Amino acid sequence: MIWLAWLLAAGTVTYCFLALIATYRYQAVERAKAPEAWPAVSILRPLKGVDLGLEENLESFFRLDYPGEVEMIYAVAAQDDPALGVVRRLAERYPNAQVRTLVAGTPRWNNAKVWSLDHLVGAARHSLLLMADSDIRVETDALRIVAAEFAAEPKLGVSTCPYRAVGGPSLWSELEALGMNTEFLAGVLVARMLEGMRFTLGPAVAARKEAIEAVGGWREFQNYLAEDFVLGQRVTEAGWGSILSQCVVEHRIGSETIGANFAHRLRWNRSTRRSRPAGYVGQLFTNPLPLFLICWPAANFAPAFLGLGLLLRCTLALATAQSVLQSPWRPAHLWQLPLQDLLSFAFWVAGFFGNEIQWRGIRYRLERDGTITRIS
Secondary structure (H helix, E strand, O other), rough: OOOHHHHHHHHHHHHHHHHHHHEEEEEEEEOOOOOOOOOOEEEEEEOOOOOOOOHHHHHHHOOOOOOOOEEEEEOOOOOOOOOOHHHHHHHOOOOEEEEEEEOOOOOOOOHHHHHHHHHHHHHHOOOOEEEEOOOEEEOOOOHHHHHHHHOOOEEEEEEEEEEEEEEEEHHHHHHHHHHHHHHHHHHHHHHHHHOOOOOOOOEEEEEEHHHHHHHOOOHOOOEEEOOHHHHHHHHHHHHOEEEEEEOOOEEEEEEOOOHHHHHHHHHHHHHHHHHHHHHHHHHHHOOOOHHHHHHHHHOOHHHHHHHHHHHHHHHHHHHHHHHHOOOOOOHHHHHHHHHHHHHHHHHHHHHOOOOOOEEEOOOEEEEEOOEEEEEO
16 A cells, blocks of 8 residues: 555656646736727626625726726526615716616526526626626726637637635635635646646636627526536537636625535535536545545655645745735645535545535425536
8 A cells, every 4th residue: 555655646746847837827918908999897696695804805906007998787586686776886986887787687597696696697788808806806908818719719718817816704715715826826827737728717707708609698507506607518519619818806705604614615625526527536636635644654754745835835826826816825825724624525535425505595405417406
């Protein structure tokens, strides 16, 4: 079994070097030049309730510095949703903004977000769409970057905005944000380098309306939990391009109790296993520290062996979180990073077991094709 331990250690070391190369290659991409004529853009935002920081999240889009025409459309399920009050206040504060709201009604599909997006796309006046969750904030130049990328490539169908996760006041939220900014982003960059962006990832995706319509519209994704991932697959299969944008957005993940956070992590892992089975198995190598701990006995418990694992992990974390996402490195990360890796590894293992999830208070069964079926 010693040979297996060394094989695992070699695998995670190889992955770390691949991730560093992938990080460099992403950063080497030059931003698209400003087009002669800026395309008109529809910004689509599904809303439900007032989460922590919602007004600040939405206001960042009102502050966008963009020379072209922009409309913002917000969708809620019911007229009495308090999020509408936030939108109205912002519309009064920014009277020159083109703002519309629509009531999509009670979702008739398993994925409520897809239900809202289908209504939003149908209401959009423009071809270029920027779809963002309610917990996303942007810099003032975000739309310029995204629109320039689409203007430079007529066959570009979808674009994923990498996101800098910002945790809430709880430890569990901070750990999850740290994992998103280091482990998760590194995996995305490696996949981009090895096979291209044949997928998209929320919570901020730009797309041409024609590309979405070419694959049947959002109704084709009504029963998928990871609808964003499947969208990218379908669009690229239909011959459209897909990229990882140079526009980094901010993902305010809020603060959950330990129970809610753990349930969320388990749901995400089970969903990833169904959406990308082979890739999910490969996630074994994305957690260097747990693997180095497992292999430590084969190295006669040498402190230098664990030190190598920690050095690799910190180097990769700095390359992704700080260099790519501009997420500040704090001294607390030195102990939070190993804890996050152990948690991530535990939930990765747990993700192999069970096919039921709870989402928005409803129980679903995850099918082999990534769709969900409501359990009565």
